[in-house]
Amino acid sequence: MASDYTLNKASVPAKVVIKDLYKIFGTNPKMGLQHVRNGVNKTDLLDQYGQVLGLRDINVEMGEGQITVIMGLSGSGKSTLIRHLNRLIEPTAGEILVDGVDVMSYSKSQLRELRQSQMSMVFQKFALLPHRSVLVNAGMAMRIRGEEEDAINAEAYKWLERVGLKGVENQYPHQLSGGMQQRVGIARALTSNAPIMLMDEAFSALDPLIRTDMQNLLLELQKDLHKTIVFITHDLDEALKIADHLVILKDGHTVQQGEPQDILLNPCDPYIEDFVGDINRARVLRARSIMLPLSGELPSDTQGQVDHDDTLESIIARSGGDISHGFIVTKEGTPVGTIDMTAVLKALVPRISTDTGVRNY
Amino acid sequence: MAAYDWFFDTVGLREWCNATKSEGTMSMADLLAKANGGAAETSWWEVPFPSLDTLNKSCEAVIRTRDFTASIEQAFLGVKDKMKVVLDPLTQPLSWMLDGALSLFVGTPWWLLIALMLMLTYYASRNVLVTIFVAFSFFLLAFIDHYTYAVQTLSIIFVCTILSVLMGVPIGIAMSKSNTFQRFTIPILDMLQTLPSFVYLIPLIFLFSVTESKLYGIAIIMYAIVPVVRLTDLGIRLVDKDVIEAANAFGMTSRQKLFGVEIPLALPNIMAGINQTIMMALAMVVIASLVSAPGLGTLVLRGIRNLELGVGLVSGFAIVLLAVVLDRVSKASLARINAAQSH
Ligand SMILES: Nc1ncnc2c1ncn2[C@@H]1O[C@H](COP(=O)(O)OP(=O)(O)O)[C@@H](O)[C@H]1O
Numbered sequence: 227m228a229s230d231y232t233l234n235k236a237s238v239p240a241k242v243v244i245k246d247l248y249k250i251f252g253t254n255p256k257m258g259l260q261h262v263r264n265g266v267n268k269t270d271l272l273d274q275y276g277q278v279l280g281l282r283d284i285n286v287e288m289g290e291g292q293i294t295v296i297m298g299l300s301g302s303g304k305s306t307l308i309r310h311l312n313r314l315i316e317p318t319a320g321e322i323l324v325d326g327v328d329v330m331s332y333s334k335s336q337l338r339e340l341r342q343s344q345m346s347m348v349f350q351k352f353a354l355l356p357h358r359s360v361l362v363n364a365g366m367a368m369r370i371r372g373e374e375e376d377a378i379n380a381e382a383y384k385w386l387e388r389v390g391l392k393g394v395e396n397q398y399p400h401q402l403s404g405g406m407q408q409r410v411g412i413a414r415a416l417t418s419n420a421p422i423m424l425m426d427e428a429f430s431a432l433d434p435l436i437r438t439d440m441q442n443l444l445l446e447l448q449k450d451l452h453k454t455i456v457f458i459t460h461d462l463d464e465a466l467k468i469a470d471h472l473v474i475l476k477d478g479h480t481v482q483q484g485e486p487q488d489i490l491l492n493p494c495d496p497y498i499e500d501f502v503g504d505i506n507r508a509r510v511l512r513a514r515s516i517m518l519p520l521s522g523e524l525p526s527d528t529q530g531q532v533d534h535d536d537t538l539e540s541i542i543a544r545s546g547g548d549i550s551h552g553f554i555v556t557k558e559g560t561p562v563g564t565i566d567m568t569a570v571l572k573a574l575v576p577r578i579s580t581d582t583g584v585r586n587y
Numbered sequence: 588m589a590a591y592d593w594f595f596d597t598v599g600l601r602e603w604c605n606a607t608k609s610e611g612t613m614s615m616a617d618l619l620a621k622a623n624g625g626a627a628e629t630s631w632w633e634v635p636f637p638s639l640d641t642l643n644k645s646c647e648a649v650i651r652t653r654d655f656t657a658s659i660e661q662a663f664l665g666v667k668d669k670m671k672v673v674l675d676p677l678t679q680p681l682s683w684m685l686d687g688a689l690s691l692f693v694g695t696p697w698w699l700l701i702a703l704m705l706m707l708t709y710y711a712s713r714n715v716l717v718t719i720f721v722a723f724s725f726f727l728l729a730f731i732d733h734y735t736y737a738v739q740t741l742s743i744i745f746v747c748t749i750l751s752v753l754m755g756v757p758i759g760i761a762m763s764k765s766n767t768f769q770r771f772t773i774p775i776l777d778m779l780q781t782l783p784s785f786v787y788l789i790p791l792i793f794l795f796s797v798t799e800s801k802l803y804g805i806a807i808i809m810y811a812i813v814p815v816v817r818l819t820d821l822g823i824r825l826v827d828k829d830v831i832e833a834a835n836a837f838g839m840t841s842r843q844k845l846f847g848v849e850i851p852l853a854l855p856n857i858m859a860g861i862n863q864t865i866m867m868a869l870a871m872v873v874i875a876s877l878v879s880a881p882g883l884g885t886l887v888l889r890g891i892r893n894l895e896l897g898v899g900l901v902s903g904f905a906i907v908l909l910a911v912v913l914d915r916v917s918k919a920s921l922a923r924i925n926a927a928q929s930h
């Protein structure tokens with residue numbers, strides 16, 4: 227299923243583009259690649275040829291300053307995909323363009339330069355240096371680049387404070403809780419000042435409440451920093467909360483990608499329908515996704531205004547449960563559409579019931 | 588008639604046998620056989636194993652075992668001079684170091700040396716109890732007049748351990764980086780570790796004169812270097828893969844990775860290797876007294892040679908005490924390093 231997806235928001239240039247990417251693990255990836263191109267699937271490739279299909283025909287554009295979330299069940303190839311961006315894993319075929327340049331053409335030193343100052347990374351298991359203090363860990367990227375010790379520490383202090391870790395600079399990672407360790411991981415990535423940030427299941431190892439805190443921290447930081455973030459998760463709630471662009475992987479290929487709201491409203495595959503079936507849609511869907519665009523005059527029989535980013539949950543609360551209500555949707559104060567409660571209620575029901583037994587993967 | 592005449596007759600090698608008469612001297616058994624008026628027919632029950640010596644009786648072209656060992660000796664002596672040309676200058680610094688350390692240790696006044704060693708102990712272990720134990724041990728050794736011997740032993744261990752670490756750690760790092768090199772090195776390490784300690788000394792005695800201290804230096808280092816090599820290799824291979832991946836993801840060079848991540852994280856294992864290296868150096872320095880290594884071992888030797896039971900037992904006790912001291916100090920330092928980076 228090669229989807230030739232391009233960003234629908236023309237205003238956002240692509241920072242990272244992945245083109246026709248294939249990855250096959252095994253003793254003879256070239257042979258495996260031939261079979262995969264001829265349509266052999268992951269299970270058959272392993273059973274008959276002993277090769278593991280990592281990724282198949284991936285095409286993704288990651289917009290500058292946006293959060294691209296890659297979601298899928300465990301083993302679907304998320305980690306493999308994100309490690310291709312900084313070539314911690316070498317592709318079997320395909321291109322990885324960063325600012326329009328193919329990373330595959332980089333020499334060893336260019337690649338190191340890319341990792342040192344273009345891309346930072348946050349890991350599921352934190353991966354901090356256990357023998358170094360929090361401060362030294364936070365300054366790792368700049369120290370690798372060989373910058374002045376004073377400048378490194380100033381930056382490290384600044385970002386540690388920014389992620390809420392003032393006062394623990396001289397402690398060691400093992401003295402901190404998981405959530406605090408991952409804050410150090412984020413501070414380490416931010417101190418590198420790289421425009422691209424890769425996060426591989428960065429919050430998956432944390433308790434639910436701390437996880438919510440971290441998601442909020444990330445969104446709040448992103449409001450100021452506008453990094454190009456590639457975020458991996460296996461949790462749809464998390465994906466919907468932070469994604470500007472959502473890519474759903476299954477068995478190494480993209481099943482669907484696009485605006486999260488679109489995917490929620492128009493799932494194109496039983497796999498995704500099943501995924502989105504358990505979601506609290508009222509809390510995720512927003513007015514802009516289901517409003518009718520404004521045509522001509524403003525209707526007069528509405529009960530007030532809602533913002534285009536308001537969730538359906540808040541609109542239902544506004545209506546007090548009265549399904550005859552309707553609202554004008556505004557964006558930065560100016561009306562852009564209308565929404566009525568019938569449409570809101572309809573949007574709350576998944577398009578296809580999930581009771582039909584597609585949960586068979 | 589010898590037992591295997593029929594073999595050479597049937598295979599048709601009789602002529603070859605008769606063509607080359609071996610001119611070796613006769614063995615005692617040959618003389619006896621001659622005196623008995625030739626060998627009698629052997630019954631099938633007493634057929635000897637077809638060893639070189641037995642076959643030689645039937646066919647003189649076959650060499651005897653003692654010719655075989657003699658030829659090995661000849662071969663060894665043949666290359667000896669050539670090897671010495673290379674090995675002598677290469678190993679000469681070892682002699683200087685051993686002799687230098689020996690005279691330095693013995694030449695330092697006892698009160699100064701003990702004070703320095705206590706300071707070193709405390710600095711390495713940060714453990715008051717261990718420091719007190721070391722002080723007690725040295726005063727005890729000095730009190731029973733074993734101080735000089737103990738210090739001689741210590742100076743040899745000191746030099747040999749430092750050299751083992753200086754050579755062993757890089758070898759271990761290379762092993763951890765290259766599977767091929769590891770496959771090639773492990774059999775050598777196995778051999779060094781399983782050879783009985785006395786066997787080391789044999790080729791060394793031929794190569795170097797017993798008056799040179801490098802003779803025992805080499806024997807000790809070959810024996811003691813094994814654990815530090817093995818545990819460096821293991822330690823670096825066991826470093827958390829996630830941390831290594833993070834180091835790569837942030838663009839560390841191999842050098843930054845080695846010194847900033849791998850060696851520090853492998854340090855507990857490397858230190859455990861150094862602890863074992865010290866203990867093995869102590870074991871070997873005692874045996875090396877056979878080839879003129881000074882120290883407590885000479886007293887043990889005297890105890891054995893002259894049947895001086897008391898001398899032997901007391902020096903044995905002194906060695907045990909020294910072993911415990913070295914073990915406690917290195918283990919305490921190891922514990923301190925572990926505590927500093929426990930996760
Ligand atoms: N080094 C490897 N060798 C062989 N197979 C691998 C390797 N790395 C990953 N895989 C396989 O690739 C698939 C995707 O793995 P991964 O990217 O780790 O999944 P995810 O991160 O989504 O859980 C899995 O089937 C996994 O077994």
Ligand SMILES: [Mg+2]
Pocket residue numbers: 304305306427
């Ligand atoms: Mg993963």
